[in-house]
Amino acid sequence: MDFQLSEEQSARRDRILRQVAEAFPPGHSPGSTREDWRTMGGLGLLGTCLPAEYGGGGLGALDTALVIEAFGRACTDTGLVFAASAHQFACCVPVAAHGSDVVRKSRLPELASGAAVAGNAMTEPESGSDVSRLRVTARQVPGGWVLNGTKSFVSNGPVCDLLVTYATSDPDLGHLGQTAFLVDATAPGVRRGEPLDKMGLWSCRAGSVAFEDCFVPDEQVLGEPGTGAAVFQASMGWERACLFAGYIGLLDRLVERCTRFARERRQSGRAIGSFQAVSHRIVDMKLRLESARLLLYRACAEMDLGGRAVLPVALAKLAVSEAAVTSALDAVRVFGGRGYLADDGIEAMLRDSVPTVLFSGTSDMQKEIAARELGL
Structure with a gap:
């Protein structure tokens, strides 16, 4: 298996990282305006997987996930990433796949551009x-x-x-x-x-x-x-895979923030990253990130191959959800008292991560799905 991104994928990811950081810099006020939606549409974040003939990007599941991951990595407003992803995967996807010709032609272009919100x-x-x-x-x-x-x-x-x-x-x-x-x-x-x-x-x-x-x-x-x-279950496959790619971006951001903080923050004359309790916690965060990322990429690759992908998608959603909550809690511990304050944004990432174990099917439901797929 080839785990390297192609030049095209890398260039697309780097472009999204740069453009999103410019459009939605840290400190972006919570709340989505119509201008925000048009900006996201202009960046191709609302129709990534929609057919090009309707203004979409025409990308498959894996390439779409890479885009949404970059979106979640560069944008500190996870609520905005979630809103855009719910719009695309829970709404635009079923319209594109199951809507009449009239509905697709009249509705999808405005949904992909951000002129309309779903x-x-x-x-x-x-x-x-x-x-x-x-x-x-x-x-x-x-x-x-x-x-x-x-x-x-x-x-x-x-x-x-x-x-x-x-x-x-x-x-x-x-x-x-x-x-x-x-x-x-x-x-x-x-x-x-x-x-x-x-x-x-x-x-x-x-x-x-x-x-x-x-x-x-x-x-x-x-x-x-x-x-x-x-119709609903088909859209859930896209949502549970590609929407949660945004949380892979958040997990990546958490590891980077904690690593940098542990190098800079000193206690008892030493960088706190030199203490095993801190360094091992960050290694655990990195392990969860990479494990969840691989499961999600595999699920998306299975979708692109036309497979049922029910088990891979359930496992990916479960892994990302649990990693997001656990690692966000770990980040609060790494930052200590500062992690509890709003200024550093760590507590916001924890609050934004908690609902991952609930929406798009709870973690317990993903285990039930996986159990059925295993014949249990």
Whole structure:
């Protein structure tokens, strides 16, 4: 196996690192503006894996992950990285793969450019990890469908222009009775809640979305009626792999920050990096980073080869999530009291890392998926 990046991959990564650092320097105020979205679109960060004919980059999973990793490495605002990734992988990917020709031509260019923002509306108040029992219903009527029910924790929900959502269209068929929809966020019957007050990822506004007799035309069904579960699972593969590449970038930044601090910070007349307790902690952080990175690259390579990639993706997501939380806690310990203060940004990386073990399927659910793939 070749573990070296090609010249093209290296050049693309270096360009993203440079451009993102210039566009979103440290100290960038939390919160995503429309200008931020247009800037990300101009840098190719919103349509990396979308077809070039719709304004995307046309890249495969591995090359996309390399771009998002560089984005997460250079941008200290992890909430912004998350918002952009949720937009692309949970929303743009299913539109590109399953939307009608009319929808793809009219919607994807504005989504790739940042002219429009998409929100992912899947989670419900009584349906977190179990997405097979959706309470939001879709009733077929002449020319389309009528949606009713509430979604929670909708990433980009309070600020988006479009929503990708899923509803039960035939309650007797279980997961085979779900349908995916693209909904205009300003359509009659869409009620968006206020942004939630969250621990971290502040630049990714999230909130509830309620559908009250909301009409969605037939041409905005994604895929065929009844295939919503398959549409969702396909997008989850991209999200669990490529979105989490941004956290590989964060882990890389954590190791660099801790290594530099341990060389410069002195205690008892010595650099603290010379103390075994500190140096071993940083080595553990490096080990988690490289292990998670290899698992994620392998999962993306498997996706590019057309394989199911269910087990590799679950293992990669699990490894990145657990590494992010554990290493962020280790970074606080390395920085000591300064790690608890806001000035150095270490506590922000911890807050932004905690939800990784929850969204896109909890760590426990990834273990369940892996167990099933192993035949257990």
